[in-house]
Amino acid sequence: MTVGEALRAAADHLSATSDSARLDAELLMAHALDCSRSDMLLRHQRDPAPVGFEALVDRRARHEPIAYITGEQEFYGRCFAVRPGVLIPRGDSETLVRAALESCSSLRRVLDLGTGSGALLLTLLSERPAAAGVGIDASSRAIETATENARALDLANDWRFERRSWLDHGWQDDLGRFDLVVCNPPYVEADALLDADVHDYEPGEALFAGPEGLDDYRVLIPKLPELLAENGVAIFEIGHQQAESVAQIASEAGFSSELRRDLAGRPRALILRPKP
Ligand code: GLN
Numbered sequence: 001m002t003v004g005e006a007l008r009a010a011a012d013h014l015s016a017t018s019d020s021a022r023l024d025a026e027l028l029m030a031h032a033l034d035c036s037r038s039d040m041l042l043r044h045q046r047d048p049a050p051v052g053f054e055a056l057v058d059r060r061a062r063h064e065p066i067a068y069i070t071g072e073q074e075f076y077g078r079c080f081a082v083r084p085g086v087l088i089p090r091g092d093s094e095t096l097v098r099a100a101l102e103s104c105s106s107l108r109r110v111l112d113l114g115t116g117s118g119a120l121l122l123t124l125l126s127e128r129p130a131a132a133g134v135g136i137d138a139s140s141r142a143i144e145t146a147t148e149n150a151r152a153l154d155l156a157n158d159w160r161f162e163r164r165s166w167l168d169h170g171w172q173d174d175l176g177r178f179d180l181v182v183c184n185p186p187y188v189e190a191d192a193l194l195d196a197d198v199h200d201y202e203p204g205e206a207l208f209a210g211p212e213g214l215d216d217y218r219v220l221i222p223k224l225p226e227l228l229a230e231n232g233v234a235i236f237e238i239g240h241q242q243a244e245s246v247a248q249i250a251s252e253a254g255f256s257s258e259l260r261r262d263l264a265g266r267p268r269a270l271i272l273r274p275k276p
Contacts (some may be wrong), residue, residue, distance in 0.1 A: 001048070001049045002045065002046050002047065002048060002049060003029060003033070003040065003044045003045050003046070003047050003048070003049050003050075004045040004046065005049070006029065006049035006053055006054075007022075007025050007026060007029055010024075010025035010028070010029070010053070010054075010057045011024075011025045013057060013061060014057065014060055014061060016061070017060070017061055017062075017063060018060065024060055024066055025057065026040065026041065027066050027070065028053065028056040028057060028060060028066065028069065028070070029049075029050075029053060031056065031069070031070040032050040032052055032053045032056060033047075033050055056069055063195075063196040063197045063200055063201065064197075064201055065088055065197050065198075065201055065202070067082045067088040068082065068083065068084055068088070068201060071083060073088050073089050073117070073119075075089040075091075075093070075094065075117075075119040075123060076094050076097050076119075076123045078122075078123060078126065078153065080117045080118070080119045080122070080149050081117065081145055081148050081149055081152065082117050082145065083141065083145055084141075084201065084203075085139060085141040085142070085203050086116050086117050086139070086141055086142050086145045086203065086206075087116045087117070087184075087202055087203060087206040087207070088117075088202065089116070089117055089119035089120075091262075091263070092237070092262045092263075092264075092268055093119070093120060093184050093237055094263075095237070095260050095261070095262045095263075095268040095269045096120060096182055096184065096235050096237055096260075096268075096269050097120065097123050097124060097127070098260075099235050099260045099269050099271055100124055100180055100182060100235055101124075101127060101128075103233055103235070103271055104179060104180050104233065106179070107124070107128045107130070107131040107179055107180055108130070108131055108132065108179050109131065109132050109133075109134075109176070109177070109178045109179050109180075109229065110124055110125070110131055110132070110133045110134070110178060110179065110180045110181075110182065111133070111134050111135075111136075111175065111178040111180070111181045111182070111227060112133065112134070112135040112136070112181075112182050112183070113136060113166065113181065113182070113183040113185065113220060114136070114137055114138075114183060114184060114185050114186070114206070114216075115135030115136060115137045115142060115143075115146050115161060116137060116139075116142050116145075116146070116184070116206060117142070117145050117146055117149055118135055118142075118145070118146030118147075118149045118150060118161065119149070120182050120184060121133045121134075121135045121146070121159070121182065122146070122149055122150055122153055122155070122159075124180075124182070125153075125155050125157040125159060126153060126155065128157075129155075129156050129157060130157075131157055132157055132158035132159065133157060133158070133159045133160070134159070134160050134161075134162065134175065134176070134178075135159075135160070135161045135162070136161070136162050136163070136164040136166075136171075136175070137161070137163065137164075138163065138164065138165035138166075138167070138205070139163075139203070139205070139206075140163055143161045143162070143163050146161045147161050166216070166219050166220060166223075167219070172223045172226050172227055175227060177227060177228060177229040177232065178227055178228060178229060178232055179228075179229050179231070179232050179233075180232065180233060180234070180235070181224065181227055181228060181232070181233075181234040181235070182234075182235050182236075183220060183234070183235070183236050183237065184236075184237040185209065185216035185217065185220060185236065185237070186205065186206055186207050186208055186209040186213075186215075186216050187209050187213040187214070187216065187217070187237070187238060187239045187242060188207045188208050188209065188213050188239065189208075189209075189210075189211060189212060189213040190208050190209075190210055190211050190213075191211070192208075192213075194207070212245065213239055213242065214242065214245055214246070214249065217236065217245075217246050217249050218249055220236075221234075221236075221246075221249050221250050221253045221255065221272070222253045224253065224255065224272065225253070225254065225274070228274070233271055233272065233273050234255070234271075234272040235269055235270070235271050235272070236269065236270050236272065237268060237269055238267060238268065238269060238270055240266035240267050240268065241267075242267075243257075243259055243267040243270065246270055247259075247270060250270065250272050251275075254274060254275050255272040255273060255274055255275060256272070256273050256274075256275050257270045257271065257272055258270065258271040258273075
């Protein structure tokens with residue numbers, strides 16, 4: 001079978017489980033051939049299909065996310081390593097990057113709470129080479145992955161990843177103060193019905209946050225006064241129906257909220273600033 005034929009067969013096979021079957025097949029084929037997708041499409045269509053491609057397609061047919069099969073995910077134009085146990089960076093979270101770059105003219109110190117693959121923090125550091133960054137996460141797999149990603153980007157910035165859980169007493173002590181705190185916390189309601197791709201494969205501790213999906217905001221937002229430098233801002237990702245509830249939690253902690261929407265027009269982030 002040629003690459004072209006194998007792609008058609010795979011897209012057909014995957015159409016039962018994925019709404020991006022052809023794209024999925026192309027990404028897996030490029031991975032199997034260890035080349036870019038465009039190279040694969042332009043130069044290798046008539047080559048023999050690589051051994052092992054079908055096994056990758058079978059994994060995808062069982063709903064395993066492409067990013068875990070290939071071990072990487074693109075975010076804001078850069079490639080990040082991901083592995084099981086670490087949340088896959090989503091396009092929606094680029095809303096936080098855009099909000100941060102627009103709202104913070106001078107960025108010296110950035111803290112990323114629940115950094116996962118490090119995609120948010122490392123993107124900001126790449127965009128602002130003078131900034132220093134700290135990322136914390138309760139998961140040691142996340143810390144390993146974020147560290148690997150920082151090394152791969154070969155950043156000139158000062159950066160550090162630390163294993164810390166905000167469920168531990170005093171977790172915020174001695175972190176220091178930051179111009180910007182970014183955070184994509186878990187915010188899915190405990191009984192939400194997620195796609196099998198997410199539910200069966202991605203880490204629940206990065207997704208679920210109690211009955212209303214608000215548990216982590218309730219822990220984190222009240223600690224911001226200890227983490228923000230003067231004129232510092234915090235930017236939180238939110239579920240699209242959570243803007244009012246999170247703004248309420250922020251208001252009670254002394255912060256005003258400014259809403260940012262994602263590319264689909266849905267509420268996706270809140271910029272929190274201390275009320276005057
Ligand atoms: N937007 C993600 C999802 O629905 C949730 C991410 C999160 O809880 N931080 O898959």
